[in-house]
Amino acid sequence: MREQLECIELCLGVDEEGVESLWVRIKGQAHMGDITVGVYYRPPDLEEEVDEAFYRQLQAASQSQALVLMGDFNHPDISWEDHTARHMQSRRFLQSIDDNFMMQVVGEPTRKSALLDLVLTNKEGLVEDVKAGGSLSCSDHEMVEFRILRGGSRAISRIKTLDFRRANFGFFKQLLGAIPWVRALEGRGVHECWLLFKRHFLHAQERCIPLRKKWSQGGRRPAWLNKELLVELRWKRKVHGMWKEGQATWEEYRNVTRACRDAMRKAKAYLELNLARDVRNNKKGFFNYISSKWKTRDNVGLLLNEVGVLVMEDAREGRVSECLLCFSL
Numbered sequence: 001m002r003e004q005l006e007c008i009e010l011c012l013g014v015d016e017e018g019v020e021s022l023w024v025r026i027k028g029q030a031h032m033g034d035i036t037v038g039v040y041y042r043p044p045d046l047e048e049e050v051d052e053a054f055y056r057q058l059q060a061a062s063q064s065q066a067l068v069l070m071g072d073f074n075h076p077d078i079s080w081e082d083h084t085a086r087h088m089q090s091r092r093f094l095q096s097i098d099d100n101f102m103m104q105v106v107g108e109p110t111r112k113s114a115l116l117d118l119v120l121t122n123k124e125g126l127v128e129d130v131k132a133g134g135s136l137s138c139s140d141h142e143m144v145e146f147r148i149l150r151g152g153s154r155a156i157s158r159i160k161t162l163d164f165r166r167a168n169f170g171f172f173k174q175l176l177g178a179i180p181w182v183r184a185l186e187g188r189g190v191h192e193c194w195l196l197f198k199r200h201f202l203h204a205q206e207r208c209i210p211l212r213k214k215w216s217q218g219g220r221r222p223a224w225l226n227k228e229l230l231v232e233l234r235w236k237r238k239v240h241g242m243w244k245e246g247q248a249t250w251e252e253y254r255n256v257t258r259a260c261r262d263a264m265r266k267a268k269a270y271l272e273l274n275l276a277r278d279v280r281n282n283k284k285g286f287f288n289y290i291s292s293k294w295k296t297r298d299n300v301g302l303l304l305n306e307v308g309v310l311v312m313e314d315a316r317e318g319r320v321s322e323c324l325l326c327f328s329l
Contacts (some may be wrong), residue, residue, distance in 0.1 A: 010036070012057045018050040019073075023061055027272035035126075035148065038066035049269065051089060055096045062122055069120040070139065076114035080104055095208035098261075099254055108132040110142040117144050126150065127297045142227070149185055163212040172208035201325075222269040223289065229260075 008022040028034045038061055040054065049220040061067055075093055077086040084097040085091045097104070103119040105127050121127045129147040179200055187192045226262050239256045242248035271289075 011188070013059045018047075019054045019057060021054065021057060023057070023066070030067075031032075033065045035066045035068065036061055037148075038067070038071075040069060040073070042072065042074045044074045046074075046089075048089060048092075053094065055092075058096060058100055058102075062102070065123070066126055067102075067120075067122045068127060069246070070118065070144070072116055073118050074116055076116060080107075080115065097259070101257060104129040105130050105142060105146070106132060108142070110144060110195040111140060117141055121144055121145060159214040161214040162209050164209065167209040172204050175204040175207065175313070222263075224271040226267060229263050229267055231262055232260050 006027040009026045012021075012023050017213065019040075020042075021038060023038045024315055026035045026037060038058075042051075042054070057067070063131060073091045075087075078090050078094065079085070087095055097120065101122050103122070103124070104117050105121060106115065106117065109115050110132055117132075119127060119130060126149055128147050128149060128322070130144065132142045132144050134143045135141060135181070136143055181197075184196060186230065188196065236256050239248050239253050243250065243253040275282070275286050275289055275307070
């Protein structure tokens with residue numbers, strides 16, 4: 001650990017023999033919570049008793065508000081895209097992750113074509129810039145690099161944007177229509193005409209269209225988030241607070257979380273099914289859903305045009321649901 005980081009080693013399950021793990025708590029900055037970091041190595045063909053001992057450690061560590069767990073877990077049969085596994089021990093590992101509300105953030109293979117080295121966290125946005133590549137010494141595993149954000153607060157945007165919902169377009173049209181454009185632009189060059197028009201246009205815009213705070217893309221409500229699901233998510237947040245205060249049990253909070261997770265998956269699947277069925281009559285909604293899946297906006301118009309042609313061709317053959325599933329992944 002770096003010298004400037006104040007940390008202490010945690011003794012989670014000191015009687016758990018055979019578990020190769022290390023847990024530390026890093027003291028957070030002022031007005032920020034601490035971060036628990038764990039390192040774990042699971043040898044291949046490990047006995048189920050040792051696995052269960054590690055899961056008890058994980059359950060104790062997950063009581064922390066911010067947890068990051070990394071290491072070689074040796075579960076090559078897990079498909080992280082659909083959250084399934086072939087072997088019983090791997091399925092038990094997935095169940096333990098769900099029970100402790102952990103998410104896996106590594107998306108590239110770390111040993112040949114297998115994803116063995118994982119980074120797990122229980123807080124969205126705590127781990128960023130995850131990259132796999134290169135190796136240390138003679139190891140045959142790819143090196144995984146990532147950043148842990150110690151500060152939990154998000155910067156407040158001061159950017160203002162136009163609020164067209166409260167705009168007075170009638171007055172806007174009246175202001176621009178009262179200007180004798182033929183006489184005002186007569187004898188001027190193209191650049192001078194543009195500057196004159198721009199000045200009058202911005203003046204009318206300032207008087208007729210108010211400003212509002214600009215909200216980030218992450219603040220928009222997803223298309224699949226209906227009213228009933230929003231009520232369930234609010235209840236989950238309330239139960240979480242009750243569990244932290246000792247007014248609800250761990251099993252109650254776990255059951256509520258599972259129910260919300262299943263409802264979210266069904267809502268997303270139902271939305272994609274409706275988009276697949278109505279793709280010919282609802283092209284705008286279809287392309288909006290596709291564009292929301294892209295993490296970058298570079299050349300997005302040209303790219304969506306090419307993708308749209310392919311998808312519309314697949315729609316005639318009944319393969320739209322497969323295309324939507326590919327975009328959702």
